[in-house]
Amino acid sequence: QQQVKQSPQSLIVQKGGISIINCAYENTAFDYFPWYQQFPGKGPALLIAIRPDVSEKKEGRFTISFNKSAKQFSLHIMDSQPGDSATYFCAASLPIDYKLSFGAGTTVTVRA
Amino acid sequence: GAGVSQSPRYKVAKRGQDVALRCDPISGHVSLFWYQQALGQGPEFLTYFQNEAQLDKSGLPSDRFFAERPEGSVSTLKIQRTQQEDSAVYLCASSGVASPLHFGNGTRLTVT
Numbered sequence A: 001q002q003q004v005k006q007s008p009q010s011l012i013v014q015k016g017g018i019s020i021i022n023c024a025y026e027n028t029a030f031d032y033f034p035w036y037q038q039f040p041g042k043g044p045a046l047l048i049a050i051r052p053d054v055s056e057k058k059e060g061r062f063t064i065s066f067n068k069s070a071k072q073f074s075l076h077i078m079d080s081q082p083g084d085s086a087t088y089f090c091a092a093s094l095p096i097d098y099k100l101s102f103g104a105g106t107t108v109t110v111r112a
Numbered sequence B: 001g002a003g004v005s006q007s008p009r010y011k012v013a014k015r016g017q018d019v020a021l022r023c024d025p026i027s028g029h030v031s032l033f034w035y036q037q038a039l040g041q042g043p044e045f046l047t048y049f050q051n052e053a054q055l056d057k058s059g060l061p062s063d064r065f066f067a068e069r070p071e072g073s074v075s076t077l078k079i080q081r082t083q084q085e086d087s088a089v090y091l092c093a094s095s096g097v098a099s100p101l102h103f104g105n106g107t108r109l110t111v112t
Helices: none
Strands: A004-007 A010-014 A019-025 A033-038 A045-050 A056-059 A062-067 A072-077 A086-092 A106-111 B005-007 B010-013 B019-024 B031-037 B044-050 B053-056 B065-068 B075-079 B088-095 B107-111
Touching (some): A004 A086, A019 A086, B010 B019, B019 B088, B044 B075, B075 B088
Parallel strands (some): A010 A106, B010 B107
Antiparallel strands (some): A019 A072, B031 B044, B065 B075, B088 B107
């Protein structure tokens, strides 16, 4: 069964807008929560990651918000640019075990 | 090379043929993973190596799938008697100690 559920399946945002992608997980033993960005014909590339001891992590225009009690985490893309158009995957793994469980992905389209 | 290299990039096989997919991980990376990504879906874990030892093969869908990493560097994923449902992108990823996964660009397998 899918251990990480991701929504929405797709979203369209205007240039300069905010993209928000949400993920929920069931396994409370998960200890590492990365987000990957994938362009067509390419492999996933790590964008940003968080561990459950912090509630928020920001790197440039990308922010992860983490809610341990709700077992949810989200990616916010600020000031979205056309180059951000890609598929984004959330994932989770157990401690010292990098077998990742991925969400189904969100296709983000940024309109100029 | 600087990244994970996979070959071939594309493979077309007739149903029933055997195929072999190659992965060259980043030099020095101890951990190596294979994932299967169906169209429009997130990657699904297949198997994991630490050096030459295959520590987890719980994601291999059937006994037609076999992976090896005999010298702890290059890995090969072999699929025997291919079926149409095997059509997918096969991703290889590697990581060093306590470091995130780096994915290759995958091999797109089409079984006709």
